[in-house]
Amino acid sequence: MKLLFNKSLSVITFSFAFLFANPIFSAPPNLTLIKNELKNYHDSGLYQKELAQIITKAQKYIDQQAELNKKEKTHKKLAVVLDIDETSLSNYKYMIARDFGGNHKQFHKDIMAADAPPIKPMLNLYRDARQHGVKVFFVTGRNESERKATEKNLHQAGYSGWSGLYLRPINYSSKSIIPFKSNTRKAITEKGYTIVASIGDQYSDLKGGYAQKVFKLPNPFYYLP
Numbered sequence: 001m002k003l004l005f006n007k008s009l010s011v012i013t014f015s016f017a018f019l020f021a022n023p024i025f026s027a028p029p030n031l032t033l034i035k036n037e038l039k040n041y042h043d044s045g046l047y048q049k050e051l052a053q054i055i056t057k058a059q060k061y062i063d064q065q066a067e068l069n070k071k072e073k074t075h076k077k078l079a080v081v082l083d084i085d086e087t088s089l090s091n092y093k094y095m096i097a098r099d100f101g102g103n104h105k106q107f108h109k110d111i112m113a114a115d116a117p118p119i120k121p122m123l124n125l126y127r128d129a130r131q132h133g134v135k136v137f138f139v140t141g142r143n144e145s146e147r148k149a150t151e152k153n154l155h156q157a158g159y160s161g162w163s164g165l166y167l168r169p170i171n172y173s174s175k176s177i178i179p180f181k182s183n184t185r186k187a188i189t190e191k192g193y194t195i196v197a198s199i200g201d202q203y204s205d206l207k208g209g210y211a212q213k214v215f216k217l218p219n220p221f222y223y224l225p
Helices: 004-020 031-043 046-071 092-097 104-113 120-131 146-159 180-188
Strands: 077-082 133-144 166-167 193-199 214-216
Touching: 031 092, 031 214, 046 077, 046 120, 046 193, 046 214, 077 120, 077 180, 104 146, 104 180, 120 133, 133 146, 133 180, 146 166, 166 180
Parallel strands: 077 133, 077 193, 133 166, 193 214
Antiparallel strands: none
């Protein structure tokens, strides 16, 4: 019995020693190094390259669906749903100026400035889709109080003639944007549209259905549930 006890004690002692020498939770990567990686990812051109590659795939798919629709006896009302921030407009200049930090008040000020530049490949997709008879709807997590500034920014960036601009209601209380965006896509389909593509930089932009195909753009700069 004593031998068994000593063996058990040895096993327990060894287990604790191993646990503390090899902790289950290791320290996360250094924040400064991560920020430097983000800057390099953007400044090297890799971010823009990956954006363009995915947007080109989306554009080709939308064009294919438009051509197929023309061959049908009964034409469907085709639509595309686009997110705005880091999908149609770029806020990188604000992110880099604040070292990837900021709060709600600062983000609101950025939006109200209405001077975010377009993501050019997406602007090309937007114009191409409309030329092919596909309607474009913007569905954004921006607040309804920011509508006028958003409209102004979109127009100045070259986006014009959209078929709808949906912003998050002022009294929206969910911690996730998924219910708002999925319900909005549902509302668009209930108007008789077939959403052939939904494009966004967050997975929360795309979850919830009501889109024939989704395209996720790269965005390592921030996360929205």
